Amino acid sequence: MAFVRVCALSELSEDTPKRVEIDGTPVSLVQTGGEVFAIYDICSHANVSLSEGEVEDCQIECWLHGSAFDLRTGKPSGLPATRPVPVYPVKIEGDDVLVSVTQES
Numbered sequence: 001m002a003f004v005r006v007c008a009l010s011e012l013s014e015d016t017p018k019r020v021e022i023d024g025t026p027v028s029l030v031q032t033g034g035e036v037f038a039i040y041d042i043c044s045h046a047n048v049s050l051s052e053g054e055v056e057d058c059q060i061e062c063w064l065h066g067s068a069f070d071l072r073t074g075k076p077s078g079l080p081a082t083r084p085v086p087v088y089p090v091k092i093e094g095d096d097v098l099v100s101v102t103q104e105s
Contacts, residue, residue, distance in 0.1 A: 003091055003098035010095055012036065017060060019051035025101045027088060030055050030071055037071035038088040038099045044069075045081035 006020045012031040019041055020027050026041035028051035041050050043062040050069065053061040059068040059077060067081030074084040091098045 001089060001100040002102050003089075003100045005096050006038075006099050007097050008095045009036070009092060009097050012097070015055040017051035017053065017055060019049060020099075022099060022101045027099060027101065028060065029090075029097065029099070030060060032058060032071065036090050036092060036097055038090050039069060039071055039074055040085040040087070042085070043067060043081060044076070044083040044085050050085070 004022050006022060012018055012029060015032050018029045020029060027038050028041040030037045032055055043050055045067050046064050048062060048064045050060050050062055053063040058071050060071060061068040065080050068077045069085055070077060074087040089100045
């Protein structure tokens with residue numbers, strides 16, 4: 001797995017999504033409950049950015065239709081979304097946030 005530095009940990013605010021792009025893949029970074037999560041930034045129900053939504057209870061909510069996705073698994077917790085979105089491994093090294101969007105073979 002190739003990890004890429006995407007931002008400084010100090011750039012993230014609790015429960016406030018930050019959109020980044022890694023090799024053309026839109027990713028939403030979320031710091032919540034002392035952890036940092038990386039989730040695909042496009043809702044599986046509607047083609048809108050999840051990073052514009054709100055975070056609560058380790059879920060990110062799509063602002064357009066209210067679908068919420070678990071930041072740990074990418075699974076939707078209710079309609080209208082029925083398909084999960086990808087989640088990505090995150091590593092913290094000092095103040096650097098690193099994310100891998102590559103799949104292991």
